[in-house]
Structure formats: structure tokens, C-alpha cells
Amino acid sequence: MVLIGVAIVIIGFIIRINPLLVVTLSGLATGLFAHQSLYEIIEQFGKAFTTNRYMAVFIATLPVIGLLERFGLREQAEHVVSNIKAATTGRILTAYLVIREAAAAAGLTSLGGHAQMVRPLVAPMAEGAAEAKYGTLPDRVRDDIRAHAAAVDNIGLFFGEDVFIAIGAILLMKGFFDQNGIPSDPLHMALWAIPTAVAALIVHSFRLHRLDRSLHKLLYRENGKGRA
């Protein structure tokens, strides 16, 4: 019966009810089916909401980024890139992927992020490169480029960070095995993360290369501008 909450989440997302509402309902239902009182459930909501305030830390960057945007940060990012002849959307995103993943593998997971890097700099640069080549972009292409910029940040971070031994994931795994009396070694875990980290880099760079080609096919036909 406790799986009712899982079912609510899955159904809620499929029929596209507001996720915030789905999650709250799922929490209430799961708690009630596990015979917790309403008071206890609300208390848990409050407690977890407070302990997880750190997830709201991206808000700290908004005043700076907002202010700089008012003074033309995004336009400047687009402008700088449009002057680089070799710049393409895919190449810029690949460069950011490499930097993000390498930094994360060195333990510098905070070197990047959606609020700090993607919205103000990476996405405008990726858009600017396409715009310089092909002229105005249709909205759906613009959305696609931005989504790719966000994806690169995630993929670089996820598959880079486990190569660094002192990262949370490695420590969590070490702690889990210690509790279960199974010998494990953080260095070996980090070592075995390398093949997937390399694969992630190759696979996603290839997809970004394909993104360039599909942008070219689409926009060259539509706008009649740009060369192969």
C-alpha cells in the first residue's frame, strides 16, 4: 500500500498536473497509508523543507545576474561569440562540457551551474553562434539550444564528479559498504568511474556535433544563410 505514493507521482506526471501539487499529494497519501497522523506529516513537511533550504541557494546569484542582464550581459555574450568565425553552437557547448566535466573531476563542482553560468553566459553564447551564422532563430530552435545548454551542465557535472574521490557520492557508497561489513576503497570506486566518464564525454560530444548538423540543415533551408 505504501506504493500508492509512487503511483500518484507517476500518474500525476503522465497527465501533467502541476508537479508541486503532485508531490504534495503523494507525500500526504503515503504518510496517511503508513498510519502517520496529519500533524506528523505536516511536521515532516516543515522539517524537511527547512533542512533542505540549501537547495534554494541558487537564489543568491539572481540579484547579480539580474542586474548584469539589465545592463546587457546576455547580448554581450552573444556579441562576443558572433565575432568568432569558428564558433558553432555545438562547439561552444562541447567546450563547456569538457570544462565542466574536467573541473568536476578535479573536485571543483561549483565551477558552473544553471543560474550562474548557463542562463547568463553559456546559453546566450550558444544562441549567438547560431544567430551569427543563420540570422534570426525560430522560437523552437532557440528553446532547443537552451535546453542543450542546460543538459551539458548536468551531464558534465554528473559524470565528472564521481571521478573525484572526496565527493559525496563516493563517501556515501563507502559509508554504505562499511555499514554492511563489505570491504571497499574510495580510490578504486573513483577509478572505475573513469570509463563511464570518458564514454559520457564522447557520446555527448558526438550528439552536439549532430546538433550542429541538424541546425545547419534546418536553418540553411529556412533562412538561406550560412555556409557548411
Added chain:
Amino acid sequence: MWLSMEAVYIFLGIVVTLGSVWTFADRSNPKRLTSGLFYLLYGVTLLFGSVIPPFYTGVLVLIMVAIVGFGGLKLGKYEEASPEERQQHRQRLNNRLFIPALLIPILTVIGVTWLKNVKIGGAFLLDPKNVTLVSLGVATFMALLISMAMTRSTPFAAVKESRRLLETIGWAALLPQMLATLGTIFTTAGVGAAVSELIGTIIPTHSLFWIVVAYCVGMALFTMIMGNAFAAFPVMTAGIAVPLLIQQFGVDANHVAALGMFSGYCGTLMTPMAANFNIVPAALLDLRDQNHVIRVQVPTALILLAFNIAAMYVVTLMDL
């Protein structure tokens, strides 16, 4: 310590609470009162979260969810700079505009690497348990001071701009925290055990290959449900990897762990439950489809999941 996480929360709380004043005053927003209340309450939970008893914070959270559920949260109007104005400023400031933006990551890294163990008068300068987040807070604050000086703007202008960005994100700002709550409730209710029991009855326990598949796919699927590979790892590893791979077949735990966790990350890329990676950025980038980032990530995630399965099968064979 001199600077704790609490200081960062107070900074966040001030930004959000002050922003709500403009929302309350925004006559162009037909839902300005409920929208304003939403951000005011959010600001209050950030500012006073550690002082308010958990039950009352829970009530505030439910009021915020109710406002969203009944459509009480609407975008307002913002006095955005015109393209001409931005063009003018841009010509004056040029590439100097990048300085504060780049200072955020650079100062954060400096804080994390060099200020980690700095003590002043016997107390740590930065909260040693949350060095990264406190560094980020300090870095953004310093970048804010520099950008205000550079653009000759007041703190109020900065708050107004952050309100514009925060309202674009809207309810999605709350989602990561709510999902974490759901995770806790799932754990206390025993959802993990139920899932791993369910999987245990489905897979053939004599086939090494299918156990590997079940573990990796299970990590991805359970991560998609919980939104967090860290929550899925203990459940799936205790349910499948430890009894079957490690104890029955004698596979090295290090090999299983690294590839299993990465399989979980493949799940993270494919789920709206990983809100701070997938839904918040979609809102932050003004994407019309909130699942657009996920759609872009799915092919890479599936290819890497297949790679992890293959790699884990090969190394488990090598261990035998």
C-alpha cells in the same frame, strides 16, 4: 564560526521577502495579493526556518502549495530595460560585464580550496560543514557589490531584477525542497523496501547478466521515482547488488558501486523529480515545455545506461 549557512539563508530570505513587496504593489498583476503572499511566505521560511516550529513551517508550505494549486501565482510586470538602453550600457561597459559573473565561480572555488581551514580568533571563517555553499553565498555577495558599483545601481535595483528572475522560476523554486520532503516520507513509510522486494520477485537470480541488468535499470528507474540517485543507491544495492552480485557471485564491491551510481545518474537525467537539474533550469531559461531539458538528455542517458550495463557485466565476468 563567522559565516554559517544561516547567514546565507538570511541573505536569500531578504532577497525574496523584499522582492515580494514589489509583487504586492504590482497593479498589472491580477493575482498580485496571492502571488505576493506566496513569495512573502517563501521568504519567511528562508529567514526564520530554524526558529519556527516545524509544524508551522509545514502549514506555511501547504499554504504556498495551495496558492499554486488554485492558480493564485501569476507573473507580474517588470520595468525591463529596452533593447536600446541595454545596447547603450553594453557599449559603455563592454566586456567588463563578464567580470562579476565570472567572479562568482572563481571566488567560490577560492573559498572552497583556500579558506576552508582559515580560522580567525579561534573560530572558522566559513562553516566547515557547508564550505561550498557558504563560499557561493559570499562570492555572490561580493560579485553583487562589484556589479552595483560598476553599473552605479542601488541594492533595490538588484532586488527588483532578482524578483523578475525569481518570478520566472515561480513554483519550480519550491519543487526541489518538496521532493526532498517526499523522499523522507517515502523512506519512513518503507517505500524502498517494498520496491526492492517487488524487483526481487521479478528477476531470475541465477543469471549474472540479468542481475546486472536488473540492478542498473533498477537504479535508473528508482532514481527517476525518487529524483535522487543517493536515495536509490542504498535501496537497490541492499536489495540486489549485495545479496546477489557481491555475496552470491563474489564480485568486487568497488566495481559494482561506481557503475551502479552512474546508472542512477542516467535516471536523474530523465526525470522531472530531479527538479533542480531539470525543471528549475527549464524555467530559468524561459523554455515553453518544462520537460524540454529532459527530452534533450534522454538519448545520452539511455546510451550511457547501456554502456554501464555492458561495462558492469564485463567487469563482473573478470572478477569471477
